[in-house]
Amino acid sequence: MVSFVLRRLAISVVTLIGISMALFALTRFIPGDPVSMYFNPLTFEGDREAAVEAVRARLGLNDPIPVQYIAWVREIFNGNMGFSMITGRPVTELIADRLPATIYLMGVSTVIAIVLGITGGIIAALRKNTIVDYATLLGALGLVSVPSFFIALLAIYIFGLKLGWLPTAGINVPNGGWGDAIRHLILPAGIMGISGSVGYIRWARSSMLDVLDQDYMVTARSKGLSRPRVVLQHGLRNALIPLVTILSMSIPSLFGGSVVIEQLFAWPGTGRMAIDAISNRDYPVVMGFVMITTILVLVCNLLADITYALVDPRIRL
Amino acid sequence: MTAPDRTVAGPGTKAGLDPKAGPGPASGPDPIAGTSPITGAIPVADPDSTTPGLDSDLLASPPVSPRRAAWRRFLKYRLALPGLIVLTLVVLGAVLGPLLWQVDPNAVDPAQYRNPPSPDHPLGTDSAGRDVLARLIVGGRVSLAVGLAAAVTATFVGILLGALAGYARGWVDSFLSRVCEVMQSFPTIIVIITFAAFFGPSLVTMIIIIGLMEWTGGFRVTRGLTMSLREQDSVVAVVGLGARNSRVLFRHIVPAVLGPATVIATGMISGVIMTEATLSFLGLGVPPPSSSWGTMLNQAQSLRILESMPWMWLPPGIAIAITVLSVNFIGEGLRNAVDPRQGQR
Numbered sequence: 001m002v003s004f005v006l007r008r009l010a011i012s013v014v015t016l017i018g019i020s021m022a023l024f025a026l027t028r029f030i031p032g033d034p035v036s037m038y039f040n041p042l043t044f045e046g047d048r049e050a051a052v053e054a055v056r057a058r059l060g061l062n063d064p065i066p067v068q069y070i071a072w073v074r075e076i077f078n079g080n081m082g083f084s085m086i087t088g089r090p091v092t093e094l095i096a097d098r099l100p101a102t103i104y105l106m107g108v109s110t111v112i113a114i115v116l117g118i119t120g121g122i123i124a125a126l127r128k129n130t131i132v133d134y135a136t137l138l139g140a141l142g143l144v145s146v147p148s149f150f151i152a153l154l155a156i157y158i159f160g161l162k163l164g165w166l167p168t169a170g171i172n173v174p175n176g177g178w179g180d181a182i183r184h185l186i187l188p189a190g191i192m193g194i195s196g197s198v199g200y201i202r203w204a205r206s207s208m209l210d211v212l213d214q215d216y217m218v219t220a221r222s223k224g225l226s227r228p229r230v231v232l233q234h235g236l237r238n239a240l241i242p243l244v245t246i247l248s249m250s251i252p253s254l255f256g257g258s259v260v261i262e263q264l265f266a267w268p269g270t271g272r273m274a275i276d277a278i279s280n281r282d283y284p285v286v287m288g289f290v291m292i293t294t295i296l297v298l299v300c301n302l303l304a305d306i307t308y309a310l311v312d313p314r315i316r317l
Numbered sequence: 318m319t320a321p322d323r324t325v326a327g328p329g330t331k332a333g334l335d336p337k338a339g340p341g342p343a344s345g346p347d348p349i350a351g352t353s354p355i356t357g358a359i360p361v362a363d364p365d366s367t368t369p370g371l372d373s374d375l376l377a378s379p380p381v382s383p384r385r386a387a388w389r390r391f392l393k394y395r396l397a398l399p400g401l402i403v404l405t406l407v408v409l410g411a412v413l414g415p416l417l418w419q420v421d422p423n424a425v426d427p428a429q430y431r432n433p434p435s436p437d438h439p440l441g442t443d444s445a446g447r448d449v450l451a452r453l454i455v456g457g458r459v460s461l462a463v464g465l466a467a468a469v470t471a472t473f474v475g476i477l478l479g480a481l482a483g484y485a486r487g488w489v490d491s492f493l494s495r496v497c498e499v500m501q502s503f504p505t506i507i508v509i510i511t512f513a514a515f516f517g518p519s520l521v522t523m524i525i526i527i528g529l530m531e532w533t534g535g536f537r538v539t540r541g542l543t544m545s546l547r548e549q550d551s552v553v554a555v556v557g558l559g560a561r562n563s564r565v566l567f568r569h570i571v572p573a574v575l576g577p578a579t580v581i582a583t584g585m586i587s588g589v590i591m592t593e594a595t596l597s598f599l600g601l602g603v604p605p606p607s608s609s610w611g612t613m614l615n616q617a618q619s620l621r622i623l624e625s626m627p628w629m630w631l632p633p634g635i636a637i638a639i640t641v642l643s644v645n646f647i648g649e650g651l652r653n654a655v656d657p658r659q660g661q662r
Contacts, residue, residue, distance in 0.1 A: 015499045026515045138396075141649070145642040147591045149598050150634040153617050161624040248502070256506035260595055264618075275599060278514040286514045293507055301502045 001309065008305045012298045019294050020076075023287055024069050030283055035061065081291065082284035084277075091288035095270060099292070101171055102262065102269030105189055106254050112193025113250070114243075117200020118236075124201065125208035126231065136205070140198045148195040148257055152264045155187050169266035188265040192257055196250055203246045211235045244311060248304030255293055387654040397650025400643035407640050411461055414454035422451035423606065434628050441628035443616065452608060453632050459609040460637070463524060464590035470528030471589075472582040475535020480570055482536070483543025484562070490540070497533045505530045506592065513601035520603055523596060527589055534581045539574045546570050580651045587644040594637050610637050 036052050044051070056062055060071060075081075081091035124136040143151075160168035167173075172181045211217065212235060220230045259271035266272065270289055277285035381389070391397050425445045434441045441449050482490040509526050516522055546552055552569050560568075596602030597611025598618075605612070610633035617623045617630035 011495060011499075023511070026511065029515050141645055142642060145587065145645050146634075146638045147594050147598075147641075149595055150614065150637065153614070153623060153630065153634065157623055157627070161620070252502060252504040256504035259506065259510065260599065263599060274510065278510065278601065281514075283514070286511065290507065290511050293504070297503055 004309055005306055008302055012302050016294060016298055020073065020291065021069065023290055024072060027283065027287070028065075035059070076291065081288040084285050085282045086277075086280050086285075091284050094273065094285060095288055095292050098268060098270045098273045101267060102258055102271060104171075105185075105192065105262070105267060105269060106258055108185060108189040109192035109196060109258075110247075110250070110254065112189060113196035114200055114247075116193060117197035118204045120197065120201045121204025122208050122231070122236065124205045125212065128209065133205075136201060140201045143195060143198050148191060149260045149264060151195065152187070152191050152261060155191055156264070159187060171268055188261050188267055192254075192261050195257060196253065199246055199250055203242070207242065208235060242308075244304050244308045248301055248308075251297055251300045251304075255297060391650040391654040394646070394650040394653050396646040397653075400646025400650070403639060403643040404647060407457065407636070407643070408461060411454060411457035414457070415451075418450055418454060420448045420451040422447060422455045422608075433626075441626070443613075443629050449613075449628060449632060452613060453610070453636060456608050456610045456613055456633060457636060457640075459520075459603055459607055460590055460593060460611070461640070463520065463593045463603070463609065464586045467524045467527035467531070467589040467593070468582045468585040470524060471531040471585055472535040472578050474528060475532035475537075475581070476539045476571060476574055476578050478532060479536040479539025480543050480566055480574065483540040484547055484566055484570065486544075493536070494540070497536050500530060501533045506595065509592070509596060510599075510601055513596065518596075518601050518604045520607070523593065523602055527592060531585060531589070534585060535578055538577050538581055542574050542577065543570050546573055577655055580648070580655050583644065583651055584648040587641040587648065590637065590641055590644070610634075 035055050036048075039048050039051055060068060063071075079092050081095070083090055084094060087094075120136050120140075124133045127133050156168045159166045166187050167180075167184050168187060170184060172184050212231075217230060217234055220234045221227070225233075258269065259274060261267065262269045262271035263275050270292065274286060274289040276282075277289065425447060426442070427445075430442070430445075439450050443449055443452065478493055482493040505527070508530055509523065512522060512526050513519075547565075547570065552565060555565055555569055593602055593609060594611035594614065597609050598614045600615055603609045603612050613633040614630050614637075622629055
């Protein structure tokens, strides 16, 4: 077990180093020289070239690239991810402000996705090859065929603008209380959850079908237990084991999807921050966002691997 | 299982004429199929069958070429053919549309600012007074082209790396497999957003990045197939005859992988079309002046357009949904066609 965890950890660290190097390399392609931007040629008096050169030397921009990379990594470890080129605030602070909203949205939508998906999958499995089953599968295929931003647009159009039932922007209004926070949450988390439920529906259905055929299910039924009880107690518990895998497989779409949904619903999270930063060419913020996302994705995957190894000993080999 | 066509009886299958046909229909009336009592034609297509009257599913299915069998399995998924038809119509519309609807999609007309649908402009006009229908047709070209190009690129990369990993094995395989795992667990859209941020949005960049990020599906299939293929007698023989590695790879392994890879590529097209639409919607995909369906939807970020000008954003959204849905239907059918075990449950 320990060696398994260490191996996964090593892979994660190597990945992190690789991605950080790639990200650092990307900064070489930023058009224009950030240093010379500090010295406005119209208002600067004196030898501008010399001033730029002096600042470059002081910032270490003339050092070899590997040295610069190591300096950059060292600063990240000290909690310094640079400063926003627009607001001047530290990137770490910006991200710390925005991250809770993103995690909140992702968490709630994952719960919705799991509950919807497992319920739908079990119902489809129990009604195998009936209209209910086909409708569920077709609905799932339909859901993966429509981009979530279009579903979101339709939802905003119908529930927000035409019916006026739900707010379509922001996380809450000041002093709105719980009811308000939930009303703000319904559309973004609901859409992310419904889009995310497809994987769980398909998996829960096939997993349940496997389990329903097992001998112990017949045994449980023949003991005189009611069907719902057999399905929920004996079936579901065994069908749920690989949930962790599906959960870990949904991580990429969760992180990718939150960027889009946050943008549409003016959700004050890191995804919206990233899109704003891109349109403002605020490179330090973009880099900080990518680094944090990478770390979160790697940590989630690592946790999923470890949990799965705990549940299923065969994985550790 | 596809039931063999029972009514097609080959020539010479008349009972009594066929010496091997056993006792004939009198002793074994087929209760299932329509045995004609007059001609006595046994509804078994294979003249060699010795057991007329029994269920002939397993014993005597008509000889079917693998290609035909695959086509039948493809049709077995009932939405596959409608998907194929709809996709063909969409592609034809995008390719031939400008001939039928000869309105310049880039003709700016301030007098036609955001007009609702009218006989002159069946889908209305956009913020620059451009005809939405014409833009929908041209946008479809871009969306479909990006989808196809990126999916082909990704599949190509996947086949190359997969064949390499499966053939070379050892550390090459371990390394590529780890990279594949990492790629799979990383959100593509974040990577593309990053590149778009540093290089600015561009069609070619987008295709290349999607191609470089989405090769994992093709990789895993190709790697697995290559591993088993290289142990096959024919390949071992070719190696024994002294063929070079590159020859073995490109003459014997890659061709065998192309079929399954097509399925992967098809499945990918739908995802890529959606990724492109999402990026363009966010303003990070296809840069102006060219436009895709996603770019057209970008306007709907304005609440005013979203609320009162649905003709500007509903058509491209519906077009994306229809296209992706039909590609997915075809993909399900293809999966059945390639893997007969699919679709059984």
